[in-house]
Amino acid sequence: MKAVIMAGGRGTRLRPLTCHVPKPVVPIMNKPVMEYSIEWLKQYGITHIAVTVEYLSEEIIEYFGDGQRFGVHLHYFEEATPLGTAGSVKHAQSFLDDTFVVISADTLTTIDLQQAIDFHFSKQSLVTVLMHHEATPLSYGGIVTDRYGKIIHFVEKPKWNEVCTDLVNTGIYICHPTIFDYMPQHPPYDFSQHLFPYLVQHEYPIYGWQADGYWSDIGVIEQYHQTHIDLLNQRFVPSHYKEIAPAIWVGKGVKIAQGVKLEGPIMIGDDVRIDDYATVGPYTVIGPRSVISKHASLKRSIVWPDVYVDQHSELRGAIVANDVYIGKKNEIFDYAVIGAKCKLENKVKVQHGVKIWPNKTIAEKTKVKHSIVWGEQHTKTLFSEQGIKMRAYIDAHPLFITRLASAYSSLYEKDSRILIGFDGHPFSRAMGMLFAECLHMYGMHTNIYEGGYLPAFRYIVPHKQYHGGVFITMDEHDEAIVDIYDGYGYPIDRAMERAIEQQMKHEHACYVSLTQIGEAMKQKEKDELYVRALRQWIPFSSSEQWKVVVCSSPLLREIIEHTLQSFAIQVVWTDHQDDEHIRKQIKREHAHFGIVFDRSGERFRIFDGQGTALTNEEVISLHVLVSLLFSETKKVAVPSWVPSMLHTLAERLHGDIVYVKDARRDFLFAHHHEPFHFYFDGLYACVQLFHLLAIERCSLRTVISSIPTIHLSCRDVYCPWHERAAVMRKLLEECYDKHVDFTDGIKVYHEDGAWTLILPKVDEPTLTIYSQATNAQKAKEYTKYYIKKIRQYQNV
Numbered sequence: 001m002k003a004v005i006m007a008g009g010r011g012t013r014l015r016p017l018t019c020h021v022p023k024p025v026v027p028i029m030n031k032p033v034m035e036y037s038i039e040w041l042k043q044y045g046i047t048h049i050a051v052t053v054e055y056l057s058e059e060i061i062e063y064f065g066d067g068q069r070f071g072v073h074l075h076y077f078e079e080a081t082p083l084g085t086a087g088s089v090k091h092a093q094s095f096l097d098d099t100f101v102v103i104s105a106d107t108l109t110t111i112d113l114q115q116a117i118d119f120h121f122s123k124q125s126l127v128t129v130l131m132h133h134e135a136t137p138l139s140y141g142g143i144v145t146d147r148y149g150k151i152i153h154f155v156e157k158p159k160w161n162e163v164c165t166d167l168v169n170t171g172i173y174i175c176h177p178t179i180f181d182y183m184p185q186h187p188p189y190d191f192s193q194h195l196f197p198y199l200v201q202h203e204y205p206i207y208g209w210q211a212d213g214y215w216s217d218i219g220v221i222e223q224y225h226q227t228h229i230d231l232l233n234q235r236f237v238p239s240h241y242k243e244i245a246p247a248i249w250v251g252k253g254v255k256i257a258q259g260v261k262l263e264g265p266i267m268i269g270d271d272v273r274i275d276d277y278a279t280v281g282p283y284t285v286i287g288p289r290s291v292i293s294k295h296a297s298l299k300r301s302i303v304w305p306d307v308y309v310d311q312h313s314e315l316r317g318a319i320v321a322n323d324v325y326i327g328k329k330n331e332i333f334d335y336a337v338i339g340a341k342c343k344l345e346n347k348v349k350v351q352h353g354v355k356i357w358p359n360k361t362i363a364e365k366t367k368v369k370h371s372i373v374w375g376e377q378h379t380k381t382l383f384s385e386q387g388i389k390m391r392a393y394i395d396a397h398p399l400f401i402t403r404l405a406s407a408y409s410s411l412y413e414k415d416s417r418i419l420i421g422f423d424g425h426p427f428s429r430a431m432g433m434l435f436a437e438c439l440h441m442y443g444m445h446t447n448i449y450e451g452g453y454l455p456a457f458r459y460i461v462p463h464k465q466y467h468g469g470v471f472i473t474m475d476e477h478d479e480a481i482v483d484i485y486d487g488y489g490y491p492i493d494r495a496m497e498r499a500i501e502q503q504m505k506h507e508h509a510c511y512v513s514l515t516q517i518g519e520a521m522k523q524k525e526k527d528e529l530y531v532r533a534l535r536q537w538i539p540f541s542s543s544e545q546w547k548v549v550v551c552s553s554p555l556l557r558e559i560i561e562h563t564l565q566s567f568a569i570q571v572v573w574t575d576h577q578d579d580e581h582i583r584k585q586i587k588r589e590h591a592h593f594g595i596v597f598d599r600s601g602e603r604f605r606i607f608d609g610q611g612t613a614l615t616n617e618e619v620i621s622l623h624v625l626v627s628l629l630f631s632e633t634k635k636v637a638v639p640s641w642v643p644s645m646l647h648t649l650a651e652r653l654h655g656d657i658v659y660v661k662d663a664r665r666d667f668l669f670a671h672h673h674e675p676f677h678f679y680f681d682g683l684y685a686c687v688q689l690f691h692l693l694a695i696e697r698c699s700l701r702t703v704i705s706s707i708p709t710i711h712l713s714c715r716d717v718y719c720p721w722h723e724r725a726a727v728m729r730k731l732l733e734e735c736y737d738k739h740v741d742f743t744d745g746i747k748v749y750h751e752d753g754a755w756t757l758i759l760p761k762v763d764e765p766t767l768t769i770y771s772q773a774t775n776a777q778k779a780k781e782y783t784k785y786y787i788k789k790i791r792q793y794q795n796v
Contacts, residue, residue, distance in 0.1 A: 001117070003046045004092050005037055006171075007105035008054035008079055012502065013220045016339030016357040017321055022056035024105035025063055026218070027304060029231055030251075030269045030287055031238055032063060033218060034105040038070050041101065044113045047072040050095045051105075052088040054079040086195045087187025093180050102173040102191075104217070108227060109172070111213040120174040123149065125207040127179060127199065130172040132215045135722040139220065140168035141192040142725070145208045147736040151200055155742070156192050159494070161385070161762035164746050165732060166725030167208065170215050221337060225319060228302055229283050232265035241267060251288065269305065287322065300334075310346075318350070321358070370399065382504065383497045384763040385663060387483035389475075392427055396480040401431055404482065405438030407503035408470070411496060414443035414516060416467040419525060421449035421457040423599040424555030425474040431482070432472045440518035447521040452555035454600035455681035456530035458489040458668075463529060463675075468492075473600045488672070491665040527559045534684060535566055537676060538630075540691040546570065548686060549585045549594035549607075551577045556601050563683050569690060583611025592693060593700045597682045604682035606689075608701045621646060621707045623678040626688045627671075628655040629695075637670030640744040641757050641770040645708040661744040662759065713771045713779035717787045721765050723794050730793045731758060731786070756782050758790075 011023030018026060024034035041049060049067065051074050053060050067074030077092040089102055099120075101113070111130060120128040129151065131143050137158065142165045144153035154169075155162050169192055182199065183189055199206045214234065218224045231237070232247070241249040247264025250256075254268050259277040266280050269288035274280065278292045281299030290307040292298065301315040304322040309315065313326050317334035320326070324338050327346040332338070336350045339358035347365045350356070355371040362368060382388055388404070390396035412418070420436045422428035436446040447466070449457050454471055461469040469485040484492050484500075492500075547570045552560055557573070564571050572589045574581065577596045586594045586607060594607040606614045606622075614622075620638060624646050627636040634655035638646065639662035650657045660666040664680060671677050676684040689700065696703055719727055732746060741747040745759035754773035761768060767790060771782035 001046055001099055001101065002048045002050070002096055003041045003101040003103065004050040004052065004089050004096060005034060005041075005103055005105050006052050006085060006088055007034060007060055008052050008057075008082065008088055009104075009106070010055045011106070011219075014218070014224060016337060016355055017221075017224075017319070019358050020056075020340055021321075022060050023218075024060050026106075026224075027287065028108060028218065028224075028227060029236070029238060029267060029285060030305075033108060034060070034064065035070065036108045037103050037105060038064075038067070038072055038074075040109060040113070041103070042070070042072055044117075046101060048075070049073065050075050050077055050092040052077050052079065052092060054082060054088075082188055084188035084190040084194075086183055086191045087189040089175075089191075090180055090183045090187070090189070093177075096175075096177055096180075099174065099176055102171075102175060104171045106218050107171055107215070108218065108231075109170070109211075109213065109215040111170075111172070111211040111215055116172075116209050116211065117174060119149075119207070119209045123205065123207045125174070125205050126176050127196070127206045128174040129196070129206070129208045130170045130174075130211045131167045131208045132170050132211050133166050133726070134168040135166060135725060137163060137166055137168045137725045140217075143167050143169055143208050144729075144732055144742075147733075149207045149209065151196070151206045151208050153742050154192065154197050154200060157498075159383075159762050160721070160724065161745070161760045163725050163728055163760055164742065165729035167210065167729055170211065171217065172211075221319065221335060225300075225302065225317070225335065228285050229300075232267065232283055232285075235265075237267060301332075304340075327364070382501050387481045387491070389763070390480045390482070392474065392478050392480045396427075396431060398434060401434050402438050403504055404500070405435050406442065407500045408484065409439055409442035409444055410503045411499060412444060412467055415518075416444050417465070417521075418444055418446050419449055419457065419461050419464070419466040419469040420446050421452070421454070421469065421471040423452045423473040424553050425599070427480065428472045428474050431480060432470070435470055435472070435482075436520060440520070442518070443516045444518040445521060446518065447523075447525055449525040451525075451527040451530075451559055452553070452600070453527065453530070453559050453683070454483070454602040455676070455683065456527050456559065456601075458485060459530045459533065459675055460525050461485055461489040462487060463533075464525065471600070475599070490668050490672075491663075493665060527562070531559065531563050531566065533675060534563060534687070538567075538684075538687050538691055540567055540687060540694065544694065546690050546693075547572060547589060547591045548690075549574055549582060549589060549591045550597070551575065551582070551595075552597040552601070553599050556597060560597070560601075560683060564686065567687055567690065569687070579607075579611075579613055582607050582613075586611040593689065595682060595686050601682050602680050604685065606685070606700075608704070609699050610701060612701070614704070617643065617710050617712055618704050618707075620679070621649070621704070621710070622685075622689070622692075624649055624657060625653070625703070625707065626678050626685075626692060628653040629692065630688065631655075631674065633673060637667060639667070640741070640747055641712075641714070641759065641768075643710045643712050643772045644755070645710050645772075648708045659741075659743050663744075711773055711776045711779045713769075713773075713776070713783040715769050715783050715787060716761075716766050717769060717790050719760075719765055719767045719790060719794065724760060724765070724767070727767075727790055727793045728758070728760070731789060734789070750782070752778075754778060754782060756786055758786060 007024040011018035025032045142155040144165050216227045237249045248262050250268045251270035253271040255273045257276045260274050261279040263281050266284045268286045271289045272286050274292045275294045277295050279297040283300040284298045286303045287305035292309050293311045295312045296309045298315045300317040302319045306323045309326045310328045313330040315332045318332040318336045320338045321340040323341045325343045329347045332350040333352045335353045337355045341359050343361045345364040348362050350368045420432045422432040467487050471483045473481045486492050549572045551574050574585050582594050596605045624636050637660045638657050640659050660670050678685045735748050739749040747757045749755045757770040759768045769783045769786050771779045773779040
């Protein structure tokens with residue numbers, strides 16, 4: 001059997017450690033990480049190994065050579081351009097003429113490979129994917145199998161609302177060489193994004209094997225640090241180190257002066273010098289030839305070769321690359337990363353999580369609160385369903401906005417045109433204007449939409465041929481929301497979100513020359529284009545006197561009044577949005593119904609002619625009714641939680657419903673043939689409801705009563721982030737014999753025709769349980785059953 005080690009990645013998430021060092025050569029316990037993969041393969045008799053290389057390939061080849069000194073035979077396959085994971089392995093096809101193992105160069109494991117190989121042959125599998133339990137699986141590919149281990153579903157790097165299992169793809173595969181028959185000739189082509197979903201879809205024999213033993217992917221700084229802690233705890237130390245005291249390992253030529261305090265577990269590399277009264281505390285690894293001066297103190301820190309830590313300096317959970325000088329009385333805190341060949345002069349303080357790129361000099365007494373040149377690290381969940389949400393005046397500060405603008409600008413060419421919008425709050429406007437000015441620095445042109453009505457903003461972006469848009473609002477909790485749109489007027493997709501997240505973490509600003517500075521356009525965008533289009537789209541006219549009670553922010557009053565009056569609809573304004581006041585106002589004015597807009601106008605609440613607030617199910621039912629009555633396509637998209645009874649309504653109107661994820665982009669994109677959307681445009685919904693009432697010649701409540709009865713139960717249940725993936729997997733394992741839909745969350749169909757949907761929220765530690773049944777009591781019972789199961793699995 002042969003193997004292939006994928007060693008072509010750039011290691012961007014490990015920067016600044018990988019700015020000048022290829023990821024396979026990054027040291028773990030003072031030994032290049034790829035060396036562990038070679039030793040692991042050799043342990044199971046696999047000595048003929050292909051290595052795919054691209055980024056800094058010369059350094060990899062120079063260090064590992066032909067593999068002779070490691071007792072193996074290495075054969076290199078160099079990529080001129082990135083080919084993708086599957087594409088890079090296919091590049092070595094001429095070498096891989098028998099069943100082979102695939103592993104990434106940044107993987108460290110003690111998994112029993114022989115057991116996996118035995119499983120692979122017992123199943124006559126085309127591909128066997130080694131799986132591992134991971135409580136927080138956002139950075140990995142989630143895998144769902146049937147009871148026999150056959151893979152039935154993949155979800156690549158899910159957001160929290162997409163997590164359905166805690167079994168993740170380790171990036172270790174056992175493959176039959178016929179796998180190459182299913183790969184295209186022209187890469188890039190990826191295992192998890194392209195090949196595996198294709199094999200699952202066409203029901204080829206692709207299996208998952210649950211692996212025991214240790215496994216770590218050192219792709220991010222936190223995991224790189226944690227891996228050292230894990231290995232020290234497991235006493236997984238290279239053989240030439242000597243244990244001079246319990247859990248204290250030292251290499252050759254180490255010099256330790258008097259009064260030095262050593263507290264294990266620690267590892268000290270060859271030729272290290274530790275001076276008088278220095279302290280090296282638990283979970284510290286010191287690279288060869290480094291110097292720890294008098295009274296210096298290191299705890300939970302990783303220091304690469306040739307580092308000098310001067311007197312009285314303190315490192316707490318820090319990572320320091322090679323050839324760094326740390327001056328006297330420095331303080332460096334948790335997850336701070338110092339790049340190669342940096343110089344920190346005396347009394348420098350580096351705060352938690354700060355990254356300093358290579359070859360930087362930090363002046364004396366500097367307090368480094370933010371990363372130098374490249375942006376500071378942000379959480380994996382930068383984007384919520386509504387966009388980027390931040391606490392005003394705390395997270396949403398000018399420095400963050402400038403970084404975000406820099407990351408956003410990297411997605412576009414110079415001279416791109418971007419529309420900026422904001423609601424009526426002065427903080428939103430200040431953020432929007434700052435964002436626009438930053439984009440000018442990157443050679444992009446901006447214009448301002450002054451209306452504040454988000455659906456109009458979405459309409460203007462594509463119809464005025466802007467390349468993208470950014471809309472900023474404040475919600476009722478004083479959280480700022482930065483909502484980013486593509487050139488089609490849709491919220492950006494997950495690929496663009498990830499690109500922005502990566503740029504926020506790793507990339508530097510790309511400024512332009514003075515002659516290329518972008519400009520603000522003089523003619524601001526207003527509402528007329530949207531209002532005129534809406535008026536033309538809805539063929540509504542009536543001699544009847546229509547009246548509606550409306551509550552909105554002051555900024556939206558002009559567009560709402562102008563639009564509704566153009567349809568001869570009388571508006572009664574109110575500043576109070578509580579249910580009781582709205583109810584009384586509707587009755588007092590004899591209005592047909594009432595509507596309360598949020599700050600942006602995208603979301604809204606509707607009250608019928610008696611002042612009763614419509615439920616979410618009733619609103620989505622009206623969405624289906626209006627869309628099928630007034631649309632030529634006769635198809636309407638709905639989220640997975642929508643009751644199946646609405647199929648009856650669709651059939652009655654000679655139409656059909658299709659299920660999409662409960663996300664704005666999926667909703668809007670499914671209706672790309674229409675410029676307006678009932679569920680995300682309060683004005684459009686309001687006018688279409690009057691259009692509907694004019695045709696039906698009855699009240700709104702009467703219309704709702706004519707819709708098939710809906711028996712839907714909905715409950716939220718708390719589920720901690722770190723337990724969510726395991727809980728979802730255990731729920732799935734209970735459903736092996738049932739039909740399960742993965743359109744959004746996990747939708748389980750029961751034998752009696754009922755179903756239950758478990759839908760994780762993207763930005764809360766909560767699972768929402770929807771159940772539909774033939775009656776309300778049965779729906780509640782299904783919901784209670786799954787809530788009980790979820791709580792039970794949390795306590796296992």
